[in-house]
Amino acid sequence: MLLPSPWRADFPAIAALQRQDQTYLDNAATTQKPQALLDALTHYYASGAANVHRAQHLPGAHATQAFEDTRCKVAQWLNAADSGQIIFTHGATSALNLLAYGLEHLFNPGDEIVISALEHHANLLPWQQLAQRQQLSLVVLPLDADGVIDLDAAARLITPRTRLLAVSQLSNVLGVWQPLPQLLALAKAQNALTVVDGAQGVVHGRQDVEALGCDFYVFSSHKLYGPDGLGVVFGRHAALASLKHWQFGGEMVQDADYHHATFRPAPLGFEAGTPPIASVIGLGATLNYLSSLDQTAIDAHESALHALLVEGLQERPGIRVLGSPQLALVSFVVEGVHNADLAHLLTEQGIAVRAGHHCAMPLLKSLGLAGAIRVSLALYNDSEDLERFFDALDQALELLQ
Numbered sequence: 001m002l003l004p005s006p007w008r009a010d011f012p013a014i015a016a017l018q019r020q021d022q023t024y025l026d027n028a029a030t031t032q033k034p035q036a037l038l039d040a041l042t043h044y045y046a047s048g049a050a051n052v053h054r055a056q057h058l059p060g061a062h063a064t065q066a067f068e069d070t071r072c073k074v075a076q077w078l079n080a081a082d083s084g085q086i087i088f089t090h091g092a093t094s095a096l097n098l099l100a101y102g103l104e105h106l107f108n109p110g111d112e113i114v115i116s117a118l119e120h121h122a123n124l125l126p127w128q129q130l131a132q133r134q135q136l137s138l139v140v141l142p143l144d145a146d147g148v149i150d151l152d153a154a155a156r157l158i159t160p161r162t163r164l165l166a167v168s169q170l171s172n173v174l175g176v177w178q179p180l181p182q183l184l185a186l187a188k189a190q191n192a193l194t195v196v197d198g199a200q201g202v203v204h205g206r207q208d209v210e211a212l213g214c215d216f217y218v219f220s221s222h223k224l225y226g227p228d229g230l231g232v233v234f235g236r237h238a239a240l241a242s243l244k245h246w247q248f249g250g251e252m253v254q255d256a257d258y259h260h261a262t263f264r265p266a267p268l269g270f271e272a273g274t275p276p277i278a279s280v281i282g283l284g285a286t287l288n289y290l291s292s293l294d295q296t297a298i299d300a301h302e303s304a305l306h307a308l309l310v311e312g313l314q315e316r317p318g319i320r321v322l323g324s325p326q327l328a329l330v331s332f333v334v335e336g337v338h339n340a341d342l343a344h345l346l347t348e349q350g351i352a353v354r355a356g357h358h359c360a361m362p363l364l365k366s367l368g369l370a371g372a373i374r375v376s377l378a379l380y381n382d383s384e385d386l387e388r389f390f391d392a393l394d395q396a397l398e399l400l401q
C-alpha cells in the first residue's frame with residue numbers, strides 16, 4: 001500500500017537525510033523541523049536578538065512580544081484557559097524536576113506518590129528521589145499484558161495516603177495510550193495532585209488539558225517538531241499557586257536585598273535566568289505551521305502508517321512486539337538476536353531507529369529484556385520509509401538468524 005506524506009516537503013531535513021541515504025524513524029527521540037521554524041529562527045537572529053522582559057529598547061520589546069505570543073499559542077494549542085498557566089522550562093525533564101522540587105514542601109513522611117511501571121526515567125527519577133529525601137513511599141501501578149495501566153490495581157493502590165499521581169499519557173516504549181480519565185478520577189477522589197507526562201502524547205493528535213482535568217501537563221518542544229532546549233509546564237492556577245520557587249536568579253524576583261527576597265508568581269517566577277528565547281519564538285512558528293494543517297488527515301496518515309508497521313513486524317517469524325501498540329511507535333525484539341547487533345546492521349543500511357532501554361530501564365527489566373528496537377513515526381514519514389526499513393530488517397535477519 002502506498003502512503004505518501006503530503007507534509008514531507010515542509011521538512012527540508014528529510015530530503016537532506018535521504019541524500020545521506022538515511023531513513024529517519026527515531027521520531028520519539030526527537031523530530032525533524034519544518035521550514036517555518038527555520039525561517040523564524042533566521043528572522044529572529046538576523047533581525048536583532050534581544051533579551052526578554054527586561055530591556056526597554058525596541059529589539060527587546062520585539063523579542064518580548066514574540067516570546068509572550070508563543071505563550072498564548074501554547075495555551076491555545078493545549079486548550080488552557082489562559083497563558084498565565086504556561087511556564088517555559090528547558091525540556092520535559094526539567095519541567096518534571098521543577099514539579100518534584102516545587103511541590104516537595106507539600107509532602108509529609110509516609111505520604112505516597114503513585115507512578116506507573118512504564119514511566120520514562122524523566123517521570124520516575126524526580127519522584128523516586130523526592131520520595132527518598134522526604135521518606136515517602138513510591139507506589140508503582142502495574143500494567144496489563146497490552147501495556148495499559150491496570151485500573152483494578154490502580155483503584156486498590158490509589159488511597160487516602162496518595163498525595164500525587166504522575167503518569168505518562170502515551171508510553172515511549174509501548175506506544176499505548178493510558179486510561180488518563182479513569183486514573184485522574186481515582187487520584188482526584190483522594191484529593192491527590194495529578195501530573196501528566198505528555199512528552200509523547202502531545203505529538204499525536206490535539207490534547208485538551210481542560211477536558212483532561214489534570215493539575216499539571218508537561219512536554220518538550222523538540223518532540224513536537226519545535227526547537228530543543230525548551231519544555232512546557234501547564235498548571236491549573238490553584239496548582240501553580242502551591243508550587244514553591246526552586247531556581248533563583250534574574251527576572252524571577254520581585255524584590256531583593258542582601259538577606260531577603262520575594263519572588264514573582266507563575267509563570268515568570270519559575271523562569272529564572274535568560275530563557276531559551278529563540279526556541280520559544282521558534283515553537284510559536286512551529287505551532288502556527290501545525291495549526292495550518294488538517295489534523296484529521298494527519299491522524300489518518302499516522303494510524304495507516306502505524307498499522308503497516310505493526311503488520312509488517314507481526315508477519316515476520318521470531319519477532320515479538322512489546323505490548324499492543326496503538327500509535328506512533330513499535331518496540332520489538334527478535335528471538336535469538338541481540339538488539340544491539342540488529343541495531344548495528346540497521347544503522348549500516350542507513351536506517352535510523354533506536355535500540356536499548358529507551359530511558360525506561362525498570363520497564364525493560366520487568367519484561368525480562370536488556371533492550372529492544374524502537375521504530376517511531378512522524379507526520380512526514382511515508383510507506384517508502386517503511387519499505388526501506390523492512391528491506392534492511394530482512395537483510396539483517398538473514399545474517400543474524
Ligand SMILES: Cc1ncc(COP(=O)(O)O)c(C=O)c1O
Nearest residue numbers: 091092093120122172199200220
Ligand atoms: C514519555 C517521555 N517523558 C519524558 C521524556 C523526556 O523528554 P526530554 O528528554 O525532552 O526532557 C521523554 C523523552 O524521550 C519521553 O519519551
